[in-house]
Amino acid sequence: MLNEQPLVPPRSVVSAVGSFEMPSAAAAPAEMLESAPAPEKLNARPKYPARERDTTLRTELVDFKSTSPVAGHTAKPASAAEERTIDVSFDLAFVSDYRRAGVSRSDGNAAVQGAVDLEFGDGWSAGVSSSTTDSKHANFEIAFYGAKEFDFGDTELTIGALAIVDVDRQRLDFGVAQASIAHPIGPFDVTLAVNYAWEQSHLDDQDNLYVAVRGKSLIGRAFGAPLTLGVSAGRMEGRMAMADVRLDWSASLTADVDGTDIALSYVNNDLDGERGEAAWIVSIARTF
Numbered sequence: 608m609l610n611e612q613p614l615v616p617p618r619s620v621v622s623a624v625g626s627f628e629m630p631s632a633a634a635a636p637a638e639m640l641e642s643a644p645a646p647e648k649l650n651a652r653p654k655y656p657a658r659e660r661d662t663t664l665r666t667e668l669v670d671f672k673s674t675s676p677v678a679g680h681t682a683k684p685a686s687a688a689e690e691r692t693i694d695v696s697f698d699l700a701f702v703s704d705y706r707r708a709g710v711s712r713s714d715g716n717a718a719v720q721g722a723v724d725l726e727f728g729d730g731w732s733a734g735v736s737s738s739t740t741d742s743k744h745a746n747f748e749i750a751f752y753g754a755k756e757f758d759f760g761d762t763e764l765t766i767g768a769l770a771i772v773d774v775d776r777q778r779l780d781f782g783v784a785q786a787s788i789a790h791p792i793g794p795f796d797v798t799l800a801v802n803y804a805w806e807q808s809h810l811d812d813q814d815n816l817y818v819a820v821r822g823k824s825l826i827g828r829a830f831g832a833p834l835t836l837g838v839s840a841g842r843m844e845g846r847m848a849m850a851d852v853r854l855d856w857s858a859s860l861t862a863d864v865d866g867t868d869i870a871l872s873y874v875n876n877d878l879d880g881e882r883g884e885a886a887w888i889v890s891i892a893r894t895f
Contacts, residue, residue, distance in 0.1 A: 721738075733753040737750070787801070797822045839857045843855075853876060855876040
């Protein structure tokens with residue numbers, strides 16, 4: 608989903624916390640998160656003990672899909688035909704507040720998010736994510752992203768790029784270079800993500816750097832539904848920080864109920880005024 612646009616590509620569209628702004632869109636550059644968010648899009652569906660690729664955004668937020676073999680099992684080598692197969696998935700999500708890097712992109716109101724992800728094999732993937740917003744610049748944002756994943760044992764390195772399009776003004780808002788590295792540490796699947804928006808005209812010829820650390824761990828079950836604990840912390844500086852340096856952090860609990868992710872998240876940042884208000888966010892997301 609989208610609330611904090613994420614690193615590409617996101618499997619969950621909704622980004623209530625916005626790993627990163629989806630992941631983190633059409634919003635004003637100064638207010639866009641992570642230079643992204645999906646896309647930290649959406650809350651990823653628990654798939655432990657299988658590993659999950661980070662998705663920043665997509666928005667928090669995004670903020671913003673594929674998993675490696677379950678521990679103890681050997682992956683079956685894919686045939687040439689299988690490697691050429693394109694895996695298509697669709698995400699749909701609802702969030703009570705769309706946040707990217709701790710800041711609301713929907714003015715504290717609910718948002719509907721969606722995404723289409725394509726996986727081409729050999730680690731290549733691409734997609735498009737979108738979210739309703741509420742700002743003086745746009746009421747809808749869309750992001751196009753692509754990435755290449757490299758596996759080194761239990762470590763996954765992803766390198767990609769994100770293009771934010773302002774739908775209302777029908778123009779490219781800005782581009783973002785993204786990279787992340789994921790590795791299991793104890794019971795947590797930990798990801799370090801970096802989003803960099805170079806100097807561009809729509810950023811007033813300034814750049815923006817966002818670095819975030821996220822962790823997820825399956826902690827048990829409630830009424831038969833797997834529960835995943837998620838935590839994140841990010842640091843932003845540059846055109847979109849709204850301060851010399853902006854810090855954000857979040858914690859979430861996600862339940863997988865018959866294939867639908869229902870999450871409760873706490874999101875906050877260190878800005879003053881309304882922009883710095885903390886929030887409890889409810890999100891519902893499903894992948895098809």
